[in-house]
Amino acid sequence: MIMIRAIVRPEKTNEVMQSLLEAGYPAMTKMEVAGRGKQRGLKLGQVIYDELPKEMIMLVVPEREKEFALRAIMESARTGNGNFGDGKVFVSPVEESYTVSTGIKE
Amino acid sequence: MKEVMAIIRANKINQTKKALVDAGLPSFTANRCMGRGNRPVDFEMLEALKNETEDSADVLPSLSQGARLIPKRLLSMVVPPEQVSRVVQLLMEVNRTGTQGDGKIFVMPVTEVYRVRTREEGLSAIDEMAG
Numbered sequence: 001m002i003m004i005r006a007i008v009r010p011e012k013t014n015e016v017m018q019s020l021l022e023a024g025y026p027a028m029t030k031m032e033v034a035g036r037g038k039q040r041g042l043k044l045g046q047v048i049y050d051e052l053p054k055e056m057i058m059l060v061v062p063e064r065e066k067e068f069a070l071r072a073i074m075e076s077a078r079t080g081n082g083n084f085g086d087g088k089v090f091v092s093p094v095e096e097s098y099t100v101s102t103g104i105k106e
Numbered sequence: 107m108k109e110v111m112a113i114i115r116a117n118k119i120n121q122t123k124k125a126l127v128d129a130g131l132p133s134f135t136a137n138r139c140m141g142r143g144n145r146p147v148d149f150e151m152l153e154a155l156k157n158e159t160e161d162s163a164d165v166l167p168s169l170s171q172g173a174r175l176i177p178k179r180l181l182s183m184v185v186p187p188e189q190v191s192r193v194v195q196l197l198m199e200v201n202r203t204g205t206q207g208d209g210k211i212f213v214m215p216v217t218e219v220y221r222v223r224t225r226e227e228g229l230s231a232i233d234e235m236a237g
Contacts, residue, residue, distance in 0.1 A: 003212065003214065017142075026142055026143065026144055027141075027142060027143050027144045027210075028141060028142060029113055029139050029140070029141035029178065029180065030139060030140050030141065030175070031137055031138065031139035031140065031180065058139075060210070060212055092214060093214060093215060094212045094213065094214050095108070095213045095214060095215060096190075096194070096211075096212070096213040097210060097211065097212050097213070098194060098198060098210065098211040098212075099208070099209075099210060100112075100114065100197070100198050100201045100202055100208035100209045100210065100211060101202060101203070101204055101205060101206055101207070101208035101209075103198055103202070
């Protein structure tokens with residue numbers, strides 16, 4: 001199994017969640033995060049904003065469905081035009097996964 | 107080292123913390139998060155609950171309805187590999203109510219650990235008794 005952590009624009013979260021639901025991934029967790037990218041944040045006039053609000057969407061999927069799930073996220077999170085700040089997606093291995101209510105290891 | 111990441115009910119956090127301290131595993135990081143589970147919408151059950159106001163307060167939060175998100179707590183801790191099964195068992199015992207929405211536990215590999223204060227690395231950096 002793999003964990004996909006996607007850091008996306010807050011205004012795009014609902015779209016990403018909907019597209020994940022339609023792709024058959026209802027289970028996910030999201031949280032609010034703040035961060036900056038390689039552009040070192042945003043500079044508006046004299047003010048530099050280097051903690052831009054984002055949302056992190058986390059889900060664990062079987063490894064063979066990686067590409068499919070990634071495509072669902074990428075296509076919905078993108079604003080088009082190659083804008084900076086659309087976010088990042090990280091994939092990391094998960095060795096074991098348990099459901100608390102049943103105690104079943106998947 | 108392994109990272110144990112548990113997504114649990116928000117109201118179970120205090121019990122979980124206490125159980126972890128009692129088991130000698132006091133260090134963790136917690137986060138508020140929102141999530142939805144695998145269960146599809148069960149509208150019949152929702153309707154039934156509306157008529158039965160007594161139990162609905164307990165059961166309603168455990169019903170995940172499509173895109174509606176439920177507040178959860180994300181708890182993550184890095185432990186030595188031989189402790190993983192103990193931590194997982196403990197977390198499951200404390201957080202199990204038997205209904206859906208109790209949460210998930212994921213175990214992930216961690217390659218390096220450092221303690222910032224002493225620059226220790228590896229297992230001694232997460233040894234609670236040392237340092």
